[in-house]
Amino acid sequence: MCGIVAYIGKKEALPILIDGLKRLEYRGYDSAGVSVFSGGKIITEKAVGKVVELENKINGRDIPGKIGIAHTRWATHGKPSEKNAHPHCDCGKNIFLVHNGIIENYKELKADLEKIGHKFSSDTDTEVLAHLIEEYKKQVPIKEAVWRTLAHVEGTYGLAIIDRNEPEKIFVARNGSPLVLGVIDDGYIIASDIAPIVRYTNQVIYLEDGEMAEVTPCGFQVTNLKRKKVEKEISKIDWTLEEAEKKGYDHFMLKEIMEQPEAVENAMRGRLVVKEGMAKLGGLRDVADSLRDLERLVIVSCGTSFYAGLVAKYMFEEYAGIRTDVEFASEFRYRKPILNQKTAVLAITQSGETADTLAAIREAKNKGAMTLGIVNVVGSTIARETDAGVYNHAGPEIGVASTKAFTSQLSILALFTLFLGRQRDMSFVMGKRIAEELAKVPELMKKIFKDSQKIKKIAKKYSGSSDFLYLGRKYNYPIAMEGALKIKEIAYVHAEGYPFGEMKHGPIALIDENFPSVAIATRDSVYEKTLSGIQEIKARGGKVIAVATAGDKSIEKLVDDVIYIPKTLEMLTPLLSVVPLQLFAYYFAAGKGLDVDKPRNLAKSVTVE
Numbered sequence: 001m002c003g004i005v006a007y008i009g010k011k012e013a014l015p016i017l018i019d020g021l022k023r024l025e026y027r028g029y030d031s032a033g034v035s036v037f038s039g040g041k042i043i044t045e046k047a048v049g050k051v052v053e054l055e056n057k058i059n060g061r062d063i064p065g066k067i068g069i070a071h072t073r074w075a076t077h078g079k080p081s082e083k084n085a086h087p088h089c090d091c092g093k094n095i096f097l098v099h100n101g102i103i104e105n106y107k108e109l110k111a112d113l114e115k116i117g118h119k120f121s122s123d124t125d126t127e128v129l130a131h132l133i134e135e136y137k138k139q140v141p142i143k144e145a146v147w148r149t150l151a152h153v154e155g156t157y158g159l160a161i162i163d164r165n166e167p168e169k170i171f172v173a174r175n176g177s178p179l180v181l182g183v184i185d186d187g188y189i190i191a192s193d194i195a196p197i198v199r200y201t202n203q204v205i206y207l208e209d210g211e212m213a214e215v216t217p218c219g220f221q222v223t224n225l226k227r228k229k230v231e232k233e234i235s236k237i238d239w240t241l242e243e244a245e246k247k248g249y250d251h252f253m254l255k256e257i258m259e260q261p262e263a264v265e266n267a268m269r270g271r272l273v274v275k276e277g278m279a280k281l282g283g284l285r286d287v288a289d290s291l292r293d294l295e296r297l298v299i300v301s302c303g304t305s306f307y308a309g310l311v312a313k314y315m316f317e318e319y320a321g322i323r324t325d326v327e328f329a330s331e332f333r334y335r336k337p338i339l340n341q342k343t344a345v346l347a348i349t350q351s352g353e354t355a356d357t358l359a360a361i362r363e364a365k366n367k368g369a370m371t372l373g374i375v376n377v378v379g380s381t382i383a384r385e386t387d388a389g390v391y392n393h394a395g396p397e398i399g400v401a402s403t404k405a406f407t408s409q410l411s412i413l414a415l416f417t418l419f420l421g422r423q424r425d426m427s428f429v430m431g432k433r434i435a436e437e438l439a440k441v442p443e444l445m446k447k448i449f450k451d452s453q454k455i456k457k458i459a460k461k462y463s464g465s466s467d468f469l470y471l472g473r474k475y476n477y478p479i480a481m482e483g484a485l486k487i488k489e490i491a492y493v494h495a496e497g498y499p500f501g502e503m504k505h506g507p508i509a510l511i512d513e514n515f516p517s518v519a520i521a522t523r524d525s526v527y528e529k530t531l532s533g534i535q536e537i538k539a540r541g542g543k544v545i546a547v548a549t550a551g552d553k554s555i556e557k558l559v560d561d562v563i564y565i566p567k568t569l570e571m572l573t574p575l576l577s578v579v580p581l582q583l584f585a586y587y588f589a590a591g592k593g594l595d596v597d598k599p600r601n602l603a604k605s606v607t608v609e
């Protein structure tokens, strides 16, 4: 939530900051703001809405300066407005800062500061930081003032701070919200993630919780809470700028849907050994023996990644014989989870920064469980904090609605099933069969894209509908939920995802001619039962769009519209059945002119609880 970017070096800061904000915009777009050191002053501009509104406000005005900080906001404390937009400053207008995270004890701090005369100009939690630094600066230099401030606050932060009296420095600090420092030829760019950095450099330094960096145009020094210098390693990032751009598509979401065959290939590359019916997962090598003894897996994740976890439950239990529980990360940490030495906790997360998932992993670690991760963003907090894991290699996912990360997660979960299964009872023949079918998935996905225009037409036909019921059984039950989530989040349409068998226990009451259903009716072990469910809807006048297996002509007589997907192994069906649902939601929303990449009220990575 929220994106911060800062620059210090020899170039003009403003264009770098604005470009950086645009690349971070998927983290939040309620308001944007920038502060630049310019001619001995700090010039600040803010605007409500997307970064383009900030650009319009600046309107080509030259704000020369080689140091600056900027922010794109996802509102938590205080509604989206100019006064609540970052950067925030102190009473003396010397200290300006941008913040990603939440200061939980801001109310008490604010009350104390007000008692001693500080005047606040916003409703945010963030502003207390500027006033606290101002207060401490009366006694100690700025760096120590920042440390004392941070020692006082509870909560999370990724912070960038400039002080009018220290015109050659930026201070950045991290606790619970990510912060990456990009090392470029003539300076440094610091951001919430690598998106604004990749166009300048692939050399980065990941700050850890409790670390602060003092950055000047010529160097930086990282210290920890004990004020001790920390030596940092430079890491290399492997995402390119091209991967993060739209490549001619109208939206990132459509580009990312179309990239799925490649994302699945990349997830399998060097890992799927078809001949041996095996998966080789380098990231799990060190824990392979412990995994052999594992009796239970608990998957913790959120949103789309949670649905990937639900699919995994079917895979792991059916083919690896491992009891698997899937939990919303936000619930797991507040329960009393029962974990033991034979239980591993697996986080599935695209961003690797989701606060709830991170907290769940930390809780699991506290309880002594082995922690594993399936993470897309290399070097992200969850990737670094888990004991072992597997990277997706899906490339940057910019659209707020997750698409290619999901099918990439499913591919890795299928590999993980092979890995765990072959450690246990799975035969070579079964392993080979799964591996062969998995290897075919990218080509099968491409076949679905041939029907894109048909799916677009169906989306148009139903564009007047304001409610949908998405239904699926077994492996496709999580896909029904994912389909419903996609259309909810990007088209603002009410949709419910349900296990088909549950429909008759309540939701069927919703059905009438104006309440269409999307039924996943592939030819699998529950096909006949699914057909019965469809009959029940039709008997009540409901319209049905079916996702069916290629060649199933008979279903056309039963339903109103059919989208076909190729035949595959039942456990791999979700990798295909989700694709038409992504396209349906995309065309439905894009057809209404909605901003599908940046749906209202949402942000790509949810770094607040």
Ligand code: M6R
Pocket (backbone or CB within 6 Å): 302, 303, 304, 305, 306, 348, 349, 350, 351, 352, 353, 354, 357, 400, 401, 402, 403, 489, 604, 605, 606
């Ligand atoms: O980065 P993560 O995978 O941890 O994110 C989890 C959810 O926030 C995410 O999947 C969210 O539900 C997406 N908007 C879904 O499209």
